Amino acid sequence: MPNRPFPHLNTPAIAHPLVPSSAVKKREKENGENHGKSLPVRNFLGAVAFNNITRLVFGKRFMDSEGVLDEQGKEFKGIVTNGIKIGASLNMAEHIPWLRWMFPLEEEAFTQHGDRRDRLTKIIMEEHTQARKQGGGTKQHFVDALLTLQDKYDLSEDTIIGLLWDMITAGMDTTAISAEWAMAELIRNPRVQQKAQEELDRVVGLERVMSETDFSNLPYLQCVAKEAMRLHPPTPLMLPHMANADVKIGGYDIPKGSIVHVNVWAVARDPAVWKDPHEFRPERFLEEDVDMKGHDYRLLPFGAGRRVCPGAQLGINLVTSMLGHLLHHFRWTPPEGMKPQDIDLTESPGMVTYMKTPLQGVATPRLPSHLYKREAVAASF
Ligand code: HEM
Numbered sequence: 062m063p064n065r066p067f068p069h070l071n072t073p074a075i076a077h078p079l080v081p082s083s084a085v086k087k088r089e090k091e092n093g094e095n096h097g098k099s100l101p102v103r104n105f106l107g108a109v110a111f112n113n114i115t116r117l118v119f120g121k122r123f124m125d126s127e128g129v130l131d132e133q134g135k136e137f138k139g140i141v142t143n144g145i146k147i148g149a150s151l152n153m154a155e156h157i158p159w160l161r162w163m164f165p166l167e168e169e170a171f172t173q174h175g176d177r178r179d180r181l182t183k184i185i186m187e188e189h190t191q192a193r194k195q196g197g198g199t200k201q202h203f204v205d206a207l208l209t210l211q212d213k214y215d216l217s218e219d220t221i222i223g224l225l226w227d228m229i230t231a232g233m234d235t236t237a238i239s240a241e242w243a244m245a246e247l248i249r250n251p252r253v254q255q256k257a258q259e260e261l262d263r264v265v266g267l268e269r270v271m272s273e274t275d276f277s278n279l280p281y282l283q284c285v286a287k288e289a290m291r292l293h294p295p296t297p298l299m300l301p302h303m304a305n306a307d308v309k310i311g312g313y314d315i316p317k318g319s320i321v322h323v324n325v326w327a328v329a330r331d332p333a334v335w336k337d338p339h340e341f342r343p344e345r346f347l348e349e350d351v352d353m354k355g356h357d358y359r360l361l362p363f364g365a366g367r368r369v370c371p372g373a374q375l376g377i378n379l380v381t382s383m384l385g386h387l388l389h390h391f392r393w394t395p396p397e398g399m400k401p402q403d404i405d406l407t408e409s410p411g412m413v414t415y416m417k418t419p420l421q422g423v424a425t426p427r428l429p430s431h432l433y434k435r436e437a438v439a440a441s442f
Pocket residue numbers: 227228229231232233235236239294295296299300301362363364365367368369370371372373375376377380
């Protein structure tokens with residue numbers, strides 16, 4: 062398998078996937094002063110998504126508990142940022158052929174980027190190989206799973222590196238964007254926010270933090286995540302597909318070889334299949350259980366068929382977890398002087414659709430203070 066880039070997701074979805082370490086330190090100091098302040102929600106979600114993915118894929122948290130990046134983390138961040146930059150030019154050149162002359166594919170820049178990415182990934186792969194050799198107690202992260210299966214499935218090093226980075230680019234911004242849209246809807250709809258918090262208080266209580274095992278008892282929270290992904294699928298046109306045969310759909314001829322985009326955004330807002338499609342009303346999914354992992358064509362934020370998102374359940378769990386923690390720990394309101402309905406839901410156009418105006422929110426704690434302590438997480442295997 063070639064080392065496939067992920068151009069659709071390489072758009073600048075989260076402008077700052079990491080909160081700069083200096084900003085985090087400052088934030089730590091100012092913790093008390095944040096009370097009542099309007100916060101850039103995207104920055105925090107971007108940092109959480111980054112940590113989630115690097116821990117899943119590499120078993121590493123490149124940030125310490127203070128939010129400071131280590132050397133590898135800085136290099137990793139540089140590679141992600143550069144990928145976003147050069148990926149955007151590839152997007153344009155691929156999708157608007159008559160503009161290609163304006164966006165030369167910059168082969169040299171791609172080669173350099175690939176080399177830099179491969180260099181770092183190989184170092185991390187070697188660390189995992191050594192750790193596995195040295196002790197049986199190592200955890201099975203995605204990189205270990207691939208390295209263990211390398212011989213059995215004849216996986217080249219290029220393939221492994223490509224798969225690792227597919228996970229990183231596909232799983233990071235999508236989850237952070239989904240959570241940001243959901244939080245925007247929750248601040249705009251205090252009724253929904255309160256109902257989700259009442260459920261959390263009933264199920265989790267006020268003396269511990271939520272965990273993934275609580276999800277099955279939090280049906281309304283799950284509906285909130287689903288309703289957010291119905292109205293705001295992060296990849297509204299999915300990934301480009303190619304017709305492998307001549308087909309006729311809805312009276313249109315699609316010749317073999319055509320590049321096809323499915324507008325899942327429009328399908329999920331179609332008044333012919335959704336009642337009050339523009340209303341953010343999670344209850345609709347309590348009334349009717351609609352699958353969102355590729356089986357019900359009214360709701361396809363993860364696509365469908367053999368190229369369906371392989372990280373769908375993981376993505377749902379990550380978004381549900383972010384929302385659950387944010388709602389359980391804090392009551393969220395708009396910045397002072399702004400009404401909930403004035404939150405700007407304009408989309409920034411692109412293959413990945415993020416909020417044009419980054420969400421700002423005021424967080425008021427709801428739990429006892431000892432539940433806000435930062436837990437140090439081991440940055441090793
Ligand atoms: C809310 C979160 C997510 C959303 C909305 C989402 C959505 C999508 C969509 C729409 C596709 C294209 C499907 C198609 O064209 O038919 C896709 C592909 C993909 N996603 Fe996700 N995704 C999410 C999270 C994740 C996560 C967490 C991972 C892994 C860590 C992941 C890994 C992938 C990969 C590897 C592909 C490419 C599959 C292929 O080309 O065969 N995604 N995703």
